[in-house]
Amino acid sequence: MISSPATLAALATAPAAGAVGILRLSGPAALEAGRMLAPGIPASPTPRHAYLASFVDASGAVLDSGLFLYFRAPHSFTGEDVVELQAHGSPRLLRMLLSRALEHPAVRPAGPGEFTRRAFLNGRIDLTRAEAVADLVAADSEAAVRAAAAGLAGALASRVRGLEEPLRSLHADLEGVLNFPEEAEGADEGAGARVAELRAAADALLAEVGRGRLVRRGARVALYGPVNAGKSTLFNRLVGEERALVDEEPGTTRDVLEARVEWEGLGVTLLDTAGLREAPGRIEALGIARTREVLATVDLAVLVLPPETREAEAQRWLVEAGTTSVLRVASKCDVRGVVEKLGTDEAVSVSGLTGEGVERLRTEMLSRLWGGGAPSAVALVSERHADALRRTAEALSRAESACRVSTLEVVSGEVGLALESLGEVSGTCASEALLDAIFQRFCIGK
Ligand SMILES: Nc1nc2c(ncn2[C@@H]2O[C@H](COP(=O)(O)OP(=O)(O)OP(=O)(O)O)[C@@H](O)[C@H]2O)c(=O)[nH]1
Ligand SMILES: [Mg+2]
Missing domain, CATH: 3.40.50.300 (P-loop containing nucleotide triphosphate hydrolases)
Known part of the structure; x- marks a missing residue:
């Protein structure tokens, strides 16, 4: 039996007094834990419907009233069942609500960026969009906000996909010729031109690094x-x-x-x-x-x-x-x-x-x-993206010279390396350690 993941709970708003404070729950027990806090909510609430609810403590005493929202898996930010309680923005009250939610045996506190990490792991967003969430929160200029918003909308993701897909099919063609020379005969024709084109595309994206850094x-x-x-x-x-x-x-x-x-x-x-x-x-x-x-x-x-x-x-x-x-x-x-x-x-x-x-x-x-023009949205913003892309371009450049002087095996090896580095940008090829490093810089509740 596959054990189900823990249900996460965290305050999604800053720990300061404000008009509204949000407690967020995500995971299989989100609805049950949410209803423990808001007993008036039906057992099968309408998803995406704002219920006016009373929030209670363990003895049933009402602590506050506010909105109860339910998002049913997989149609939520994380891809799991999600419940959000919107209470009044009292830091002390919110801590009481959070502690109460954590009394549910399936619920544990969320670590930094863990909601977003689940969204990534459940295939709701790719890594560039997950990072754009953190960038948007940290943005301290209009240009930074716009760049993060573009990232969130998938600007970098689609540029990377535009490079990743032809690279993957080139790699498949080359491997085909190497492994099944008869069936795949001719699939490596024009490989040199294809490599050159991809390298130029990688270089064009890399050229935005400076602007990304400025933003x-x-x-x-x-x-x-x-x-x-x-x-x-x-x-x-x-x-x-x-x-x-x-x-x-x-x-x-x-x-x-x-x-x-x-x-x-x-x-x-x-x-x-x-x-x-x-x-x-x-x-x-x-x-x-x-x-x-x-x-x-x-x-x-x-x-x-x-x-x-x-x-x-x-x-x-x-x-x-x-x-x-x-x-x-x-x-x-x-x-x-x-x-x-x-x-x-x-x-x-x-x-x-x-x-x-x-x-x-x-x-x-x-x-x-x-370099001319008003600062506008850029696709490439982080050093991490730049580093991975630089390695992609380098591998492609080696593949390009290998096309002229070396064997198909060497070309295919370099193309494979390029694909691997590029995969780090989108997350199709991301190690656990890389994910840890990325999500560590998120705040809790994101
Ligand atoms: N006429 C005129 N005088 C200026 C102008 N800018 C600065 N000054 C005068 O030049 C002197 C030095 O100005 P600062 O701005 O302190 O010069 P600074 O380069 O910061 O000097 P340090 O900090 O000592 O290196 C002051 O007496 C200013 O009033 C200007 O545009 N026109
Ligand atoms: Mg001076």
Whole structure:
């Protein structure tokens, strides 16, 4: 006999006072345990019907009244019988209701993401959609919400399927030729072209990694440059409030300051840094070391250069950013005359003092970060997806060269590896350990 899975119980709403709090049950005993809490509900309630119910404790005393919803398997989020009790949002009351539900012998507390994990295991959603649930909950910018919503609607799932299906049939054809050379004769014709096409598709999806990262984590942008260039003044302008101290004394900013803004829906963390110069004081030198560290970690460095900067000097500053992409800004453009001397071909002129050019700078920063166009939904969002897809593309690239120089066996082996890596994205090929890692980052009740 196959033992039936435990019935899970958890609070689906945050443990804080609110208008409504939800207790969720999922599993074979969900209805029975739910009716223990809400005895007025019929033994076979209409699925998806909102019943007004009284919730009681063990002695039958009424604790609250609210809504009782029943979703019959398999037509529920988890694919199991699900009951939701919507009570008033008192954290203490909800804990009492949860404890009462846990008194049912078949019910146990749900772990993080366990409802979603069951939805995945029961084939209700693939792994990319399960992850999109967590992404949506964690989203802290409009772009992140939209990307997660697209993921939930299956944007990545369908892109991956579009790659997985032809890859699977190619693998089947190759294995057929290898194992049953007579019956499957000719099935490997055009294999090279098929591999090349699939590799290009994998590469196209991989190209979205950068955007996915930006959407998910938000962009990090640092202002840097010589002391007294007007970085803090510009920083305050971009943030829209007086966050940083400004003074005519060079070396005013010593620590790295951070402020978070949202531009066109994209989360952006702006960093104001200590100005760089030769022979600084001791504390300031520490600040300068910090600036160099920061420059290595940001998505974009904005080099702020005052009007008196000579081109040779500007070039030295550009080198300071290392491999990080740099946007050059000619500051204090309200002080006329000197700006023209700067090699301004790619520099934006601004005045933090008057606000002139700041809007253009913002647009330029966004387009550098996003590469043109307004931030929009992206299919690929997580490092995990990117990593699995990178391995898929690598295997396909090896398969492509094997088509030219090696045996069909080698080609088929690489195609098989590609298929395996791709399967990690959708979950058709996911280990228990991978699932643990993914669902650990969910909250309880999801
Ligand atoms: N005319 C003019 N003066 C500016 C402008 N921006 C900054 N200043 C002045 O330049 C001086 C330095 O400005 P800050 O914003 O503190 O410069 P900073 O680059 O942060 O300087 P450090 O933190 O010392 O590296 C202050 O006296 C500002 O008032 C500007 O756009 N136009
Ligand atoms: Mg400053």
